[in-house]
Amino acid sequence: MYDFAYHRPKSVADAVALLKGKEEARPMSGGMTLIPTLKQRLAKPSDVVDLGGVKELAGIKVEGGNVVIGAMTKHGDVATSADVKAHIPALADLAGHIGDPQVRNRGTIGGSVANADPAADYPAAVVALNATVTTNTGKHAADGFFKGLFETALGEGEIITSISFPKPEKAAYMKFPNPASRYAMVGVFVAKTASGVRVAVTGAGPSVFRVKAMEEALSKNFSSDAIKDIKVPATDLNSDIHGSAEYRAHLVGVMARRAVDKANK
Amino acid sequence: MTSATGIGARVVRTEDKRFLTGTGRYVDDLPLARATYAYFLRSPHAHAKIKSIDISAAEKSPGVVNIFTGKDLVDAKVGGLICGWVVKDKNGEPHKSPPHPVMAVDTVRYVGDTVAMVVANSYDEAKDAAEAIRVDYEVLPAIVDLAKAFDKGAPQVHAEAPGNLIYDWEIGVKADVDAAFAKAAHVTKMDIVNNRLIPNAMEPRAAAAEYDKGTGNYTLWSTSQNPHVLRLILSAFVLGIPEHKLRVIAPDVGGGFGSKIFCYADETMVCWAASRVGRPIKWTAERTESFQTDCHGRDHVTHAELALDKDGKFLALKVETIANMGAYLSTFSTAVPTYLYATLLAGQYTTPLIYANVKAAVTHTAPVDAYRGAGRPEATFVIETIVSKAAAELKMDPAELRRKNFIPAEAFPYQTPVALQYDSGNYPPIIDEAMRIADYAGFEARRAEAKSRGKLRGIGFSSYIEACGLAPSQVIGQLGGGVGQWESAQIKFNPTGNVQVITGSHSHGQGHETTFAQLVHDRLGVPMDQIEVVHGDTSTTTFGMGTYGSRSLAVGGSAIMKATDKIIAKGKKIAAHLMEADVADVVFENGTFKVAGTDKAVPLAQAVFAAYVPHNYPLAEIEPGMDENAFYDPANFVYPAGTQICEVEIDPETGIVEVIAHTAVDDFGNIINPMIVEGQVHGGIVQGVGQALFEGAVYDKNTGQLLSGSFMDYTMPRADNFPSFKLGYKVTPCPHNPLGVKGCGEAGAIAAPAAVMNAVHNALAPIGVKHVEMPATPLNVWQSIQGAQRAAAE
Structure with a gap:
């Protein structure tokens, strides 16, 4: 270096x-x-x-209907937190499958969200759960926070301090890991919350995105059957030696259905 | 077994303590006073002319000691790197031999080709300076697609190899094979790719060198599998440093899999530059350099046809292969797709006629050379895939078709139509045992159960044979190999009775320190903790050929046995003198010389002491000391054989292939340490499954950039990809070596790819998929399923 x-x-x-x-x-x-x-x-x-x-940046608290996670909280701590497991088990599950044990004991939620790696897991949870990103200067709604490849709404000198996740009624995350890196090649977070159903996809595109057609179908009928015929267009999806855009588009459907089934269990 | 630590005992590996506690000593660990550090500037282009190299700014960079380019080597009259095996083409002409400069002079030929060496006070300073070197490249079109290497108009890699052809080689009589095909009741045809692999030893390659101005001696520490051979090449062909003035030390080495057999540019440069720099030089490859510059493995494109009669007997086999050599011919590259590949195409079968044509191509990719199995995995993949395909086409049970064609036990020694004479074997009991362990009879029930869960289950066989224990020297010489293939051993007792066992083979993970100690303990009765196995240093060991081709026990172990014979013979004379007995009456049992029918006894340690303190000793008849050398040159290769059965489940929605069960039954002859053998088989299977399902070196077909150039993109097999393996053994001892042993180091990797791919094809056949190439990645499998569905819809 x-x-x-x-x-x-x-x-x-x-x-x-x-x-x-x-x-x-x-x-x-x-x-x-x-x-x-x-x-x-x-x-x-x-x-x-x-x-x-x-020190003020690490820690997990439950505030009313929200689980608030300090930006410097490590993935391993989110995965094993009794509060997260009790209120948003899908988020604990997601955190428990990031990287390997070494990464989970160093990497933090704030770092991951601020970095906005297209293959990171957390952005899917932030968007699907409609979380609020709090910084030293203010608050960001989940929608609009992730702007693109490694790009966020954070301004210069702006540091994430915590992320507030509303407790969902049901939620689950399914990841199809890249065979080599085991980052999400396609990760789908499905959440049913008081404000509706959200389906957020990471890994497949340049940045996390929502699948509105699936959200609408699931709002009417929260079952995997309801989305079995919904196809995600391959246009604009990532393509590399591990997965063509078409394959990723296909996997979004598979992972979304499996996430709904998992959420319903 | 004579004791809990003798031959056949599961002795815990004595070397593991230092490996597991961080007290091993690897090249990079060397503390060298006043050391400098080397960084190699590598080509970012697959093919380019070097118009100029400007090092003026770099030379002024802080900490820089020296910068060398290809021109410096030309000026110093340094030789090129060599290919040590001359393969003669079908017209009897030696293969094309394009030059392989240690560092590029006017052209770079693959991404990673060495362009300059920067030596500085620290590694970071060397790297900083390298960034300041200005190389003016004229980028040229590159050929990386093997299947198109011989196309008219393809970019040419070397003027000395027109059409990118290194040789067009054949074995067998084509006309005879064609005649047999004309009479065949059934012909199975197949086009397959044997995917290119990157070795990825845990320890990257490293080198360090020191020049002693006073004596003119060089010392090179290298991560070599064969330090004497490396010294020989550097001395006789490349650097011209006389052998006795060059000491090569390969200390603890963290894995090789073949990739550390060869003589590389970087270690050559480190050694050469040590005298010019006047200070020690250290270099350790970064992982990216390992991906780009370690010799890769496999990389064949093959068309094969198998002719069968109406009963399923094999009549003839015809194979056409294009083998990738990469940009330059590495040390043993030419032999791998010829003598280590086509000579194995009989497999375990009585196929009477075989013809193989192999064309070797140069491309703008890293050099390709031997990698665990080297030629035999490629041969096994061809045979075992086409046999299973034939069985499927004929609607025969794949095991039944194999059994019908096995060489019968009574036919050994068996002369194959492709040069090799198999010394021993008995194949039917092996497949029977594998089928019993794998519960083959219960497979259809398991397939049905998997189907109820939406999964496609498949089962695949691979009955391999391999030739290893390299090798009878005269055969190697007849085939164009440039070296002997014997091994040396020395057993050197100390006066207090403990012993150094010095071997010319080299351990880089195989556990020789334990296995070889077991041999000596078993034979001489010396306790394990009194035995030190020494290897890897040309100054402290007898010349030896190193470790590759599953040769260390069969050849190196045999040399040790010969040395123990000499120790016992000498000890008998000493003991006879001490016991005042006739030497003919002395026997050696459990570490003690005895006179039969009396209570006279002399423990070996006492004879050893007498040999070093010869106060009461037959000095007129024998020399003092207890130190014996032996060389062993094998009479033949050894021929391990076995059957693997793989069972997979495929998720048709995602294309993920999961290995559910993997059985291996092997005949390795006699087994010295079953635990070490299991470890070798486990690791081999993992590498073989890795090739089948995960690993693939991918170059961009236009730019020649290595797309799978890091662990982020090159999929290594991992522990959670595997179930526990089920192993079994059948033993037919090797008839021509003193231990009755065959090699076990490569077998797993040789057999596994075909077993896995046959299982994949078996699983996908019901939904109409005809062919999936390796590696059967989720994307690849999903696309194959999509293709079959489209074909069905049309």
């Missing part, structure tokens, strides 16, 4: 101050993407601001 200045602030305010005015400064959460990128010399930040020392 290239040389950079390393900082480990103790508060969000200090972190923001360190990031401000430095164009090439990068915040680091768990470092699960940034560190390999640095090692491969694919990034050359002037400064790395390690959020690991900001």
Whole structure:
């Protein structure tokens, strides 16, 4: 990796101050993407601001109808949290299948959501559960937060502090892992909440997206049968040596049906 | 078995303690004072002319000690890398031999080809400087698609190999085979691809070198499977450093699978540059470099036809193969798709007539050479796939068709029509045992049960034979090999009775330190903890040929047995003297020399002590000391054989293939350590299933970029992809080596691909899928199902 200045602030305010005015400064959460990128010399930040020392950012609480997860909460902690398992078991299940044990004990929910990797799992949960992303400057609704490939609505010097997930009536996540990397090649999160049914797909496109046709059908009849004839167009889906766009489109249907069946169990 | 730690005992591997506690010593662990670090600038293009290389900015980069390019090697008259096996084409002409410069001079020929070497005070500084090197490339069209390598107008890799053809080789008489086909009741035809694989040893390749100005001696530490052979190549062909002035050490090495047999550019450069730099140089490949520059494996395109009579007896086999050599001919590359492939095409069967034509092509891809099994997996895949296809076409049970054509036990030694003479074997009991273990009789019930869950279940056989224990030297010489294939052993006792067992083979995960100690313990009665197995250093070991081709026990172990014979013979003379007996009356039992019918006894340790402190010793008749050397050159290859049965379930919605059960019954002859053998078989099966279901090196057909260039895109088989394997053994001892052993290191990888793919085809046949290529990835299987459904709809 290239040389950079390393900082480990103790508060969000200090972190923001360190990031401000430095164009090439990068915040680091768990470092699960940034560190390999640095090692491969694919990034050359002037400064790395390690959020690991900001204690206020980690932790899980239940606030009314929501489970609020601090940005620096590790995947492993989400997976094993009694609160998450009790209120949104689908989210605990999702977190428990991210990466491998080493990744789950370093990687964080805030880092994953801010990075907006098209193959990350969390974005599907954020969108399907209609979560709210809270930052040091304000709040973002799930819709509109993910703007595209590695692109979010976060502004300069804006750091995610927590994510608030409304408790669903029913929810489930089904992932078809890339055979090599085991990132989601297609991951479908289906949720039935007070505000309706949402179907969010990660891995298949450049960014997480909703399948409105499935949502409408499931709103009327929350069963896998209700969506068995709904085809997702392959246009604009990702294509690589592991999966053509057509195959991914097909898998969206399969994973969505399996997610509905799982949610109904 | 003479004891709990002798031959046949499940002795826990003594070397594992250091491997598992992080106290192994690998090349990268070497503490070398004043070390410099090398970084290699690699070609980003598959094919390009180098118009110029400007190192002026890089030379000023902080920490840089030296920068070398191909021109420096030309100026220093450094030789090119060699291919050590001359294959003669069908007209008797030696294969085309395009030059293989250690570093590219004016042309780069694959992504990863070596362009410059930067030596700096730290690795990061070397890398920084490499980024400042300006190479002006003129990018040229590349050929990476093997099937199109011989096409008219295809980009040419070397002027010395017109049409990209290295050789057009054949074995067998085509006219005889054609005549047999004309009379056949049934002909099964098949087109298959044997997918290209990337070895991915756990430890990447590494090298370190030091030059002693005072003595003029070089020391090269390398992750080599055969340090003496590496030294020989570097000395005699490449660098011209005399053998006695070059010490090559291969310390603990973390896996090789063949990829560490060969002499590579980077280790050559590290050694060469050590004297110029005047400080030690260290280099360890990054994983990306491993993907790009380790020699790859397999990569064949094959058309095969099998002729059968009305009863299902095989009449003749015809095989046409194009084999990819990559951009340059690696050390043993030419032999792999010829003498290690086509000579195996008889398999376990009495097929009387076989013709094979192999054309080797150069392409703008990494060099291809031996990889676990080397030629035999490719041969087994051809035979065992076409036999199962024939059975399906004839609506015969695949086991029955195999049995009908097995070489009968009484026919051994059996001369095949493709040069090899199988020494021993008994195949029918093996398949019977495999079918019993796999509960073949219950398969249809399991298939029906799977169907009720929406899954397609299939079962597949693979009855393999392989030739290993490389090899009788004179045969190797007749076939064009440039080296002998014997092995050496030395048994060197110390005065206090403990012993060093020095072998010319090399352990890089196989467990030789345990297995070889068991041999010596069993034979000489020396306790296991008094035995040290020494290997891997040309200065402390006798010249040896290293480890590959499942040869270490059959050849290296046999050499050890010969050395123990010499120890016992000498010990008898010493003991006879000490016991005042006639040497003819002395026997050696359980580590003690005795005179039959008396209570006179001399333990081996006492004889050893007498040999080193010869105060009461027959000095007029024998020399002092207890230190014996032996060389063993095998009379034939050894021929392990077996049957694997794989059972899979396919999810037709996703295309995922799951291995539900995998059975392997092998005949490895006598077994020294069953636990180590199981480990070898397990690992081999995993690699073979890896080839069948997961692994595939993919180059972009236009740009020649390696698309599967990291673990993010190259699918390694993982523990959770597998059930527990079910193993069984049948034993026909090898008749021509003293241990009666055959090799076990490659068998799993040789047999598994066909077993898996036959199971996949068996599962998909009911829904009309005719053919799936390896690797049967979910995408590939799903697309095959879609294709079959479209065909059915038309």
